[in-house]
Amino acid sequence: MPAPDPSPAIHLDAVSCRAGGRDVLDRVTLNIARGSVTGVLGSNGAGKSTLVSLITGLRRSSAGGATVLGEHLPARGTSLRRRIGVVLQETALYEELTAAENLQFAASLYGVPDPRRRIAEVLDLLGLAGRAGDLVSALSGGMRRRVAIARALLHDPELLVVDEPTLGVDVDARHAIWSHIRLLRARGTTVVVATNYLDEAEALCDIVAVLREGRLVAYETPAQLVARAGRCIDIDCEPDAIELVGQAVSGLHGVLRVDATPSGAAVFLHGDTPADEVVRTVLREAPVGGFRVRAADLAEVFHALSAAPATT
Amino acid sequence: MRIAAAAAWAGMRAEALQLRRSPLVVGLACVQAITFLVLVSLFGLTGSRAPTGLVDLDHSALAEHLVADISAAHHSFGLHRMDGRTADAELRRGNLAAVITIPAGFGAAVVRGDTVAIPVAVDNVDADLTDDVQRALPSAITAFGQELGLANIRLRPAELDLVDHDTDFIPYLVISALALDALVVSGVLAALAVAREFEGGTARVLALSPVHPLAPIAGRVVTTGAVSLVALLITWALVVVGYGVTPTHPAEMALGLAGCVVIFSCVGVAIGTLIRRTLPVTALVFGVALPLYIDSGSLEPERFDGNVIWALAHFSPVYYAVGVLEDAAHGLRVTPEPAWLDMLALLAWAALAIMVAWRVLRRGVTA
Numbered sequence: 001m002p003a004p005d006p007s008p009a010i011h012l013d014a015v016s017c018r019a020g021g022r023d024v025l026d027r028v029t030l031n032i033a034r035g036s037v038t039g040v041l042g043s044n045g046a047g048k049s050t051l052v053s054l055i056t057g058l059r060r061s062s063a064g065g066a067t068v069l070g071e072h073l074p075a076r077g078t079s080l081r082r083r084i085g086v087v088l089q090e091t092a093l094y095e096e097l098t099a100a101e102n103l104q105f106a107a108s109l110y111g112v113p114d115p116r117r118r119i120a121e122v123l124d125l126l127g128l129a130g131r132a133g134d135l136v137s138a139l140s141g142g143m144r145r146r147v148a149i150a151r152a153l154l155h156d157p158e159l160l161v162v163d164e165p166t167l168g169v170d171v172d173a174r175h176a177i178w179s180h181i182r183l184l185r186a187r188g189t190t191v192v193v194a195t196n197y198l199d200e201a202e203a204l205c206d207i208v209a210v211l212r213e214g215r216l217v218a219y220e221t222p223a224q225l226v227a228r229a230g231r232c233i234d235i236d237c238e239p240d241a242i243e244l245v246g247q248a249v250s251g252l253h254g255v256l257r258v259d260a261t262p263s264g265a266a267v268f269l270h271g272d273t274p275a276d277e278v279v280r281t282v283l284r285e286a287p288v289g290g291f292r293v294r295a296a297d298l299a300e301v302f303h304a305l306s307a308a309p310a311t312t
Numbered sequence: 313m314r315i316a317a318a319a320a321w322a323g324m325r326a327e328a329l330q331l332r333r334s335p336l337v338v339g340l341a342c343v344q345a346i347t348f349l350v351l352v353s354l355f356g357l358t359g360s361r362a363p364t365g366l367v368d369l370d371h372s373a374l375a376e377h378l379v380a381d382i383s384a385a386h387h388s389f390g391l392h393r394m395d396g397r398t399a400d401a402e403l404r405r406g407n408l409a410a411v412i413t414i415p416a417g418f419g420a421a422v423v424r425g426d427t428v429a430i431p432v433a434v435d436n437v438d439a440d441l442t443d444d445v446q447r448a449l450p451s452a453i454t455a456f457g458q459e460l461g462l463a464n465i466r467l468r469p470a471e472l473d474l475v476d477h478d479t480d481f482i483p484y485l486v487i488s489a490l491a492l493d494a495l496v497v498s499g500v501l502a503a504l505a506v507a508r509e510f511e512g513g514t515a516r517v518l519a520l521s522p523v524h525p526l527a528p529i530a531g532r533v534v535t536t537g538a539v540s541l542v543a544l545l546i547t548w549a550l551v552v553v554g555y556g557v558t559p560t561h562p563a564e565m566a567l568g569l570a571g572c573v574v575i576f577s578c579v580g581v582a583i584g585t586l587i588r589r590t591l592p593v594t595a596l597v598f599g600v601a602l603p604l605y606i607d608s609g610s611l612e613p614e615r616f617d618g619n620v621i622w623a624l625a626h627f628s629p630v631y632y633a634v635g636v637l638e639d640a641a642h643g644l645r646v647t648p649e650p651a652w653l654d655m656l657a658l659l660a661w662a663a664l665a666i667m668v669a670w671r672v673l674r675r676g677v678t679a
Contacts (some may be wrong), residue, residue: 056520078522086520092513096330108322109521109528111315135333146483 007070009159010055015064017214024050026214027064031240032207033190035156037185039205039222040194041302046211048194049089052163053182055192056086069158071103082110085152086161091144095137099128099147102136103154110155122150126180142173149180159190166200176205200300210305217305229296229304230256230271235266235282236289248285249278256304264289268296270306319523321565323531325453327505331539341501345493345547349555354488356482362409362445364389365399372419381456382412385448403435410434410445414610422460479642483557487641488610490547491633492601494572495579497543499597501536502580505529505588506673510588515677523593525677526670528607529581544569557641564655568633571658575629578665585669585676604630613646629661 012031018024032038040048054290055057055068057075066073070081093102100119105113123129126146136144145165152160164282165181166174176246181191181204195201201208202222210218210225218225236243245265246258254273259266267278296304331338366382368375383391389410394402399411411433419636432449438440486665506529509515519523548569551557557564583596607621608614615622625631635647635654647654 058516058519081520081522084520087515088513088516090513092510092517092629094326094330094514096333097326101326101329105326106324106517106521108318109315109518109523111522263337 039201039208073210100132142169190300242284319527319532323528327532327535352485365411370418374419498540498576499580502577503584506584568636578669581669
């Protein structure tokens with residue numbers, strides 16, 4: 001049995017991409033380990049799709065170097081494409097063909113040996129065996145997404161790049177797609193997931209790269225990101241008391257910020273700041289109905305990172 | 313290479329499946345080819361056989377002789393005998409273009425050598441039709457005079473025919489319409505097949521695959537070309553059966569039509585790639601087709617329309633297509649260039665169209 005390749009699946013070294021006179025990716029450096037699931041997180045226009053296009057060879061960098069599965073980009077020849085599976089943001093299926101016919105077509109493009117058997121395998125893997133003969137136009141959004149994933153898996157790629165895997169799908173389909181991606185990770189496939197959904201990144205990813213305005217602002221595990229964001233005190237109070245809460249805690253050590261919430265206010269604390277003093281001060285200075293201390297969730301982390309100045 | 317061939321085959325097969333599941337599109341494409349025949353036939357009919365009332369108040373043998381000569385005036389009159397009152401009413405209702413009245417005593421006056429006035433009432437709502445009536449009637453009377461050896465008729469046209477047979481207007485039009493059919497049917501089907509790849513995002517999927525994306529798209533266009541060719545063959549069969557036009561050179565006809573399908577499929581590929589949306593494709597193909605069709609010798613040999621228009625026509629493949637098809641169908645030379653040169657130009661256009669379409673598509677897919 002060959003030893004696992006220790007080199008990263010993807011290595012980006014100060015990669016930039018320019019479009020429309022601006023850097024849509026700006027000196028991004030990161031290593032993605034083989035066999036991991038990596039989330040690329042960012043709001044619309046942050047550079048996620050550009051990063052996906054760069055990795056998959058649809059786009060060239062304007063500066064910096066990139067290596068994917070040991071091949072420098074732009075790759076010569078077609079050998080790298082045989083090793084990558086891509087699920088684009090749009091499902092990009094032929095609506096007048098059945099799910100199986102779409103896969104048959106894709107199998108021809110990749111020269112998949114014994115395509116009939118392989119198509120049956122991937123359809124089964126994605127729970128589509130019973131819908132193989134259905135026209136794509138008759139499938140739901142979630143089903144189409146799964147057909148698109150099945151197509152990307154046909155040639156058994158080492159690297160699967162998925163742009164917005166659960167865009168526009170219902171809750172059940174979302175969880176089904178997540179479980180397929182987890183299954184792939186268990187089989188050793190490297191997966192890159194570009195997503196807008198924080199819970200998706202938290203549920204799926206070993207590590208998350210956060211992009212803002214084309215720059216990489218964080219590249220850590222979801223747990224590290226949450227720890228970095230510290231703790232949060234949810235305070236139940238009337239809307240007119242939120243300002244009092246803000247004034248009360250503004251000078252205290254370790255307080256990062258105060259956000260208004262539907263139930264009152266949320267006070268964010270730096271990682272090692274004790275909550276006791278803050279809670280006591282709030283109870284003394286403002287009419288408060290109750291409070292709860294908890295860890296910050298990824299949404300709050302992302303919000304904080306997005307608001308912070310970008311770094312390279 | 314083997315995978316590229318497999319991908320092209322897969323493209324052909326996928327397109328065939330998609331077209332099979334869109335029978336209305338394919339059916340209307342074939343019907344469209346036939347409706348163009350109907351269109352040009354109706355167009356041809358508007359320029360000939362003006363409905364004309366004939367009121368014979370004389371009923372003599374000479375009057376009958378004149379009526380026969382008027383009927384024979386080349387495609388000018390569709391004569392309907394009627395009485396004077398009905399003729400007048402029909403003319404005012406717009407059902408007749410003209411009313412010719414042969415006055416009582418016409419035959420006797422001709423025998424005496426007297427001048428006879430033949431009243432003609434014309435509905436001059438359409439100047440073109442009025443001109444036709446005005447031109448055709450003197451020629452019919454001249455023929456009448458010559459046949460009777462009347463003393464005052466001195467005109468004697470000495471016609472030298474370039475072609476050993478006459479070709480009627482509508483049979484001429486339906487052959488040039490085959491070029492228009494090829495342009496529209498091949499262009500629309502190919503443009504739709506390519507635009508769909510961009511519209512649905514599948515062009516990006518092709519670009520990500522290890523095979524060159526042009527291979528499967530080329531396969532698709534081969535299928536649309538085959539469907540177009542079938543549509544044209546059906547239309548051609550209708551021309552043979554319905555219009556009685558049996559081609560003089562069937563092989564030349566087949567090669568000409570195949571060349572048209574290749575060229576206009578490539579035009580469709582370029583339009584589909586540049587527009588990238590299916591909705592405007594049909595309108596744009598029509599927009600491109602009509603000027604090319606009109607400036608191609610489709611209605612008459614193009615050189616009759618003036619040197620500038622004729623020179624411009626040389627930049628259009630339809631000009632050479634009409635030259636080839638009219639030669640193949642009727643043995644007519646409608647271009648000053650020989651038929652073999654038209655065929656050569658058509659094939660050169662096909663080669664050029666393939667190269668241009670390939671280049672446009674390659675840039676479109678890899679951009």
